[in-house]
Amino acid sequence: MTTSTAPARDTDILLERLGLRVRSLRSNLAMTRRALATHARISERHLADLETGRGNISVRLLDRIAAALETEIADLLESAASRTPEESLVVEFVRALPADEQKQALQLLHERFTLAPETKRRVALVGLRGAGKSTLGALLAERLGLPFIGLVGVVEGLAGMSVAEVFALSGETGYRRLEGQALYETLNRHEGCVIETGGSIVSEPKLLNTLLTACFVVWLRTEPAQYMARVVAQGDTRPMRNRPDAMSDLRRLLDERQPYYSQAHATVDTTDQTVCDSLSDLLRCLPAHMAANGHGTDGATTSERNHADG
Structure with missing residues (x-):
């Protein structure tokens, strides 16, 4: 038997x-x-x-x-019952691969079934808060002559309330639903744009795959101490308030999200960099057809000069 x-x-x-x-x-x-x-x-x-x-x-x-x-x-408890046989076979095949080969398999799938890099006119910036997404995103958009879209702002517009109120009323699930809606609405409205994403968007596989498919994704990163210092310098002391382990928590969070952030098409490290230097690095990592639409990496715009002077 x-x-x-x-x-x-x-x-x-x-x-x-x-x-x-x-x-x-x-x-x-x-x-x-x-x-x-x-x-x-x-x-x-x-x-x-x-x-x-x-x-x-x-x-x-x-x-x-x-x-x-x-x-x-x-x-x-997300059910696997709705999977097609092909999806199940793909999942089982990839599950058996070592981690480094899983990453290669994901890259091959994106290369085969997504837009070719030379056709992408959207840039998505991912990373933890304090990496420079807002500042560099706005400057990059100005350089490329594209609209700058803060995804959190789109979420608040759809909800008619602040993010804090969304979490208070609908929790994590409600916010994620709105974040997905905001991303798809942004992609439908703009064939070319620079998108500042929320720090946790990469933790949702569906949204991360959407970004990798429709955008050239850049991970802006820095050292944990600089993440914290930049947020506090912006006048937000909440990360440190009554949290003696705040830095340890930040390091742990970065370690957990790093495998997702590292799926980005390019990485720019802003540690100890000026805004102008980081912007130059960001422009250099873009596909040639996108960087060519800007003003090059030399002549700074008025906004860049203001940041440099400030």
Whole structure:
């Protein structure tokens, strides 16, 4: 008598996907594993097992985790039933590859099935807050003669309220839904533009794939201490207020998101760089057909000179 292993394999896949979903939502909220465990009233070890797909969990505990993540159980348990056979085969094939080969496979898929780089006229800037997306994005748009779109502003326009109010009323799930709507609306309206994204957008695979498909994506990065210093210099002391582990949390968040940020087509490190130097690096990393639409990397615009003088 033979025993099928299919149910066990299905359960393993479900646990892996559940763990990935919990980890992604926690990252989006900039929440440490310890903080989520405390808020959901479960042990940190139990949560670690869940996030790595090794631990089963009761419905009651999962409900507490969902509440702590400002979402619903249904949002955590994404069903695989709607997959086509081809999608399942692709997932299983890629799952068996080492991490470096998975990245190569993703790159090949994007090269084969997305717009050719020379046809893209949209630039999307990704990275944590404080990397320079707002400043460099506006200057880059001016150089290229393209509109500059702050995706958070589009979200607020769609919602008719601030992001803080969106989170208070609808939680993480409501905000992600609006963020996706804002991205697709922006892409439909603008064949060419520079987009400043929110720091956590890369944690949503569907939105990250959309960016990689429709835009030339640049990861703006800097050292953790400079992320924090720049945010505080803008007058926002919330990251440090009553948070003695704020820097450790920031480093942990960066480590968690780095695999997603690193999918970008190019990376610009703004550490210890002037605005003009960072803009020059940004222009140099663009595809030739996009950079040619600007004024070159020499003659600075009025805005750039003002930043340099300030």
